[in-house]
């Protein structure tokens with residue numbers, strides 16, 4: 001079977017327009033893949049480009065060179081060159097992402113924020129809310145908070161809302177940017193179990209985990225991003 005996600009020879013530099021167009025190379029020739037049911041962890045020291053790669057995979061950062069091939073509706077879509085409308089379709093159906101921080105929408109309740117990706121895929125509103133509540137309960141978010149917008153929640157509470165929103169759908173590919181960074185040990189363990197369930201269901205996961213225990217509990221492979229670093233040559 002073809003990989004749900006294939007990254008070939010990707011390069012990325014940042015241009016610092018406020019610094020006279022200074023070019024900051026980050027990665028070059030980044031090549032990796034994730035198979036169905038596999039959790040690939042991006043490793044390597046701070047600043048090496050792990051988050052930048054994840055953001056390119058999701059289409060949030062432009063790609064200077066190379067391809068990011070996502071298997072979507074049986075077709076190969078290159079996220080690096082796809083039109084924005086196609087990227088949004090891929091995100092709705094195929095490519096999920098749990099970012100480190102929640103972007104709360106003012107006045108929208110927690111349960112609706114979590115249920116929204118399911119409703120966008122055509123699931124009945126009440127059913128989507130029921131499933132959202134079940135996930136929030138599993139992640140030990142107090143029931144008194146479910147009807148409130150999460151803007152004033154603690155860091156760990158917001159992170160659990162974000163995780164619930166990312167895990168509620170059955171996207172074939174899921175990107176995880178430090179999903180356990182603000183969580184206590186009990187909730188980290190819940191997330192580890194949820195990741196294992198995704199793997200068992202055939203989801204391809206690519207993640208960044210700084211917590212050594214979480215990483216060793218979920219990783220099938222670790223890709224050392226420093227092997228793609230463009231800094232060695234730039235220095």
Ligand SMILES: Nc1ncnc2c1ncn2[C@@H]1O[C@H](COP(=O)(O)OP(=O)(O)OP(=O)(O)O)[C@@H](O)[C@H]1O
Pocket residue numbers: 014024026044045046047048049050051052053
């Ligand atoms: N939007 C941006 N504009 C300019 N430089 C950026 C931008 N995003 C990232 N960088 C730079 O790219 C390099 C890689 O950053 P990135 O966040 O990808 O590293 P990381 O490996 O995820 O680090 P950490 O483990 O500390 O989170 C850093 O030097 C960072 O300053």
